[in-house]
Amino acid sequence: MIQLTNQNINRSIDEVETFLTESRSESGKAIKLRLMLEEVLLNYQERLGKGREFSIQKKKLLGRIQVILSVTGEGFDPFSGDGSEEFHLLRKLHADVDLVTDWSYQNGVNRVSFSLNRQQKFSSTQKTLIALFLGIVLGSVSYELPEAERLSLLENYIGPTLNTILNIITAVAVPMVFFSLTWGVCTIGDVNTLSRIGKRMIGRFMLSQLLLAAIAAAVCVPFFHSSSTGSSSFQPAEIYALLLSIIPDNLVTPFATGNTVHVITLAVVAGSVLLMMGERVSSLTLFVEHMNNALFYLMSGISALIPFMVFLGLFKITASGQLSVVLQSWKMLLTILVLFILPMLIYTIIVAVRKRVSVIKLIRKAASVFLIGLMTASSSAALAENLERCEHSYGIDEKIVRFGVPLGQTIFMPGAAMFFISISFGMAENCAIAITPNWLVLVTLTSVLLAVALPPIPGGMTMCFTILFGQLNIPFESIGIALALNIVFEYAVTGVNLFCLQMELTELAGSLGMLDLNTLRKS
Numbered sequence: 001m002i003q004l005t006n007q008n009i010n011r012s013i014d015e016v017e018t019f020l021t022e023s024r025s026e027s028g029k030a031i032k033l034r035l036m037l038e039e040v041l042l043n044y045q046e047r048l049g050k051g052r053e054f055s056i057q058k059k060k061l062l063g064r065i066q067v068i069l070s071v072t073g074e075g076f077d078p079f080s081g082d083g084s085e086e087f088h089l090l091r092k093l094h095a096d097v098d099l100v101t102d103w104s105y106q107n108g109v110n111r112v113s114f115s116l117n118r119q120q121k122f123s124s125t126q127k128t129l130i131a132l133f134l135g136i137v138l139g140s141v142s143y144e145l146p147e148a149e150r151l152s153l154l155e156n157y158i159g160p161t162l163n164t165i166l167n168i169i170t171a172v173a174v175p176m177v178f179f180s181l182t183w184g185v186c187t188i189g190d191v192n193t194l195s196r197i198g199k200r201m202i203g204r205f206m207l208s209q210l211l212l213a214a215i216a217a218a219v220c221v222p223f224f225h226s227s228s229t230g231s232s233s234f235q236p237a238e239i240y241a242l243l244l245s246i247i248p249d250n251l252v253t254p255f256a257t258g259n260t261v262h263v264i265t266l267a268v269v270a271g272s273v274l275l276m277m278g279e280r281v282s283s284l285t286l287f288v289e290h291m292n293n294a295l296f297y298l299m300s301g302i303s304a305l306i307p308f309m310v311f312l313g314l315f316k317i318t319a320s321g322q323l324s325v326v327l328q329s330w331k332m333l334l335t336i337l338v339l340f341i342l343p344m345l346i347y348t349i350i351v352a353v354r355k356r357v358s359v360i361k362l363i364r365k366a367a368s369v370f371l372i373g374l375m376t377a378s379s380s381a382a383l384a385e386n387l388e389r390c391e392h393s394y395g396i397d398e399k400i401v402r403f404g405v406p407l408g409q410t411i412f413m414p415g416a417a418m419f420f421i422s423i424s425f426g427m428a429e430n431c432a433i434a435i436t437p438n439w440l441v442l443v444t445l446t447s448v449l450l451a452v453a454l455p456p457i458p459g460g461m462t463m464c465f466t467i468l469f470g471q472l473n474i475p476f477e478s479i480g481i482a483l484a485l486n487i488v489f490e491y492a493v494t495g496v497n498l499f500c501l502q503m504e505l506t507e508l509a510g511s512l513g514m515l516d517l518n519t520l521r522k523s
Contacts, residue, residue: 013037054072134315166466180295204504332427336485395517421447427469465483
């Protein structure tokens with residue numbers, strides 16, 4: 001520990017900058033991390049005084065760079081929304097860089113960690129595209145082998161290796177979904193906030209996504225042929241039993257069997273209980289936070305297997321002759337585009353009619369945030385602009401904006417739900433899966449729940465497709481194609497999410513009497 005003086009701060013910042021350079025971090029992100037660290041240190045110096053002590057640890061773990069700052073004194077979260085100028089600067093820096101931050105306070109020491117990906121020769125997208133190309137090419141070349149050898153290769157080597165990778169991802173995915181959602185509920189704030197605004201906001205988020213997903217599923221039904229196998233008759237009792245099956249029988253089985261719907265239900269209940277009990281279970285809440293962070297790092301390391309999994313999946317599909325069937329499914333691609341436009345169109349019309357605003361004005365107001373999401377595929381990159389637009393262009397009350405935008409960018413994902421539904425219908429038709437009423441309810445619920453639980457990390461979409469296909473009995477080999485389509489459409493997914501979030505918050509603010517209609521109707 002050293003004294004919290006300007007000289008020591010400057011020297012420590014220089015050491016961190018040297019460490020980041022030697023660790024091959026991207027120059028632009030390294031500069032912003034340096035600025036954030038310096039701002040946090042100066043903030044602590046101002047709040048706690050120069051007589052305090054601090055230390056900085058520098059680590060490299062699982063392909064990520066971690067800088068840990070420890071400062072003695074009273075507890076203070078530098079990332080809390082206290083409205084200060086320092087907070088707004090930190091928020092802007094955080095929105096512009098792929099950086100994970102965490103604050104905790106224990107035994108009189110503030111602990112702030114910064115985690116950043118190391119620079120790679122090839123980005124994850126480039127690696128996935130290379131794996132996609134090699135899988136198709138080498139899968140086609142495999143037809144030069146004798147048929148017996150080709151089938152033996154698929155059965156004895158490719159298939160088992162692919163299943164092992166999928167099992168590894170699933171093993172981490174299930175507990176990660178639980179701790180991620182539980183911690184997400186805990187970070188809402190306090191019980192009063194949850195009761196007054198949070199309950200209504202979360203309820204609207206979930207209900208809106210369910211309604212949009214149900215409409216999307218209904219739109220898809222006429223365009224996709226159901227398999228001749230399996231019953232397709234409407235069975236009300238079975239639908240009711242399926243809805244009741246969301247409630248788990250016990251606390252252990254969902255984790256042992258990998259039933260993510262049950263795990264998500266348990267996570268929401270557990271998070272709500274921890275939130276209501278508050279300080280009485282602070283140690284348990286801290287444990288949930290640490291487990292969430294630990295699983296985050298573990299999944300970040302496991303994500304290195306994703307390109308290899310894409311290669312194996314595409315190789316198996318191509319070598320087994322299934323790729324040509326999938327490529328002929330032009331309906332799936334068209335459906336994805338239609339379902340992306342559908343929720344934006346519905347929201348725009350609803351807000352324009354109910355608030356008496358022209359459609360053109362609404363589109364102009366939403367354009368900047370939508371384009372950031374569309375061009376970067378990052379909701380974090382659009383956070384600062386989204387906060388600014390919602391408050392000053394739409395006239396939404398600051399209380400809703402400060403709470404609703406960060407929360408909405410985490411759990412309000414209609415674009416992701418639309419993508420999951422369109423992929424599910426396309427793959428079900430290609431794989432001759434029976435599209436029954438039960439299947440429709442399951443794809444609607446699972447798509448919404450996975451969209452809410454989608455973690456913003458490398459491997460997050462792979463995890464969701466693994467769970468989705470497992471729930472719908474779609475062969476896991478199809479994940480390679482789904483991930484390839486995700487590379488193309490992930491930018492649009494983010495844009496749709498952000499566009500719909502602005503409209504949803506406008507409607508919510510209007511229903512609570514917290515919307516300035518004059519601001520909304522201005523050009």
